[in-house]
Amino acid sequence: MSIIFSRQCEYALQAVTYIALKPSGEMTSIKELAKILDIPYHFLGKILQNLVYKGLLISQKGPSGGFALGMAAKDITLFHIVEAIDGVDFTNKCVLGFPECSGKNPCAAHTHWGNLRDGIYQMLVSKNIAEMAKDMKKPEYQLAAG
């Protein structure tokens, strides 16, 4: 299949980014998120629950309840979310699965991959949700429910 992040993780990134677009204090419901981002309702519920547990979001029950960011958008990096959902094992395993591959016995792709891996890590820690949200707001960036 060749993926980097799980579907859960992709949903989480999208949802948190969308929530970051709302004026501070306003709550966003699962219903709205699921509809606009086209994510399965109950599945998204579980994911957001997890993010609340990890402190990245806060939640409120009842009418006009929903979810909001647990800290400033600029302080939530992509890494925070990926780590919360997927974990970050990919940072120290041989990409090609060679069991004996390590720093001391590198496979032919080891060093090359090391650089790429560092690059991915840098991207995750350097990009924050505020930046992501800014791009999502652009007019061309039409969402499912318009």
Add this chain to the structure above:
Amino acid sequence: MSIIFSRQCEYALQAVTYIALKPSGEMTSIKELAKILDIPYHFLGKILQNLVYKGLLISQKGPSGGFALGMAAKDITLFHIVEAIDGVDFTNKCVLGFPECSGKNPCAAHTHWGNLRDGIYQMLVSKNIAEMAKDMKKPEYQLAAG
């Protein structure tokens, strides 16, 4: 989960690399591969079947039968194998799963990721099985069955 290539794909890479170590003309059986590389026997059978179908390997039934490379080791790139097993969709999807993200409507990570993605692609097309095999042959690189 954060993976890049499926387990099937990892097994394929390891098996093809091991086969490349054999003198040309000699066949390698599933039995030997499964034992030395510590890969489930029947599962490996299916994977190799697929690689034969795709032309990367050739096979021969019966005693002293097995598998051999379908072309010169230096002409089989990692890309060939990844493409045959996993497909290479990752080369044109948004890493973060944003459905609207594209070259024209890039998300904040798009350009940055584009470079990393190109790097991964370059690694896959530039590394070939002959190079991988050379490293596998090193003495430190002990295999499961010695």
Add this chain to the structure above:
DNA sequence: CTAGATTAAGATAAAAGACTCCGAATTAAA
């Protein structure tokens, strides 16, 4: 205070991926 909206939580189902089993087909070696 009540009703309805919403999250929380657990159990369940469906889909995909990883892996196994069995028997048929083929072929080299004895």
Add this chain to the structure above:
DNA sequence: TTTAATTCGGAGTCTTTTATCTTAATCTAG
């Protein structure tokens, strides 16, 4: 020519991920 080794092909199982369903707990609005 027989036998045994091997790949081939299909069906089936197990596990993980993704997704759904149901009920309980909570809270706001009226």
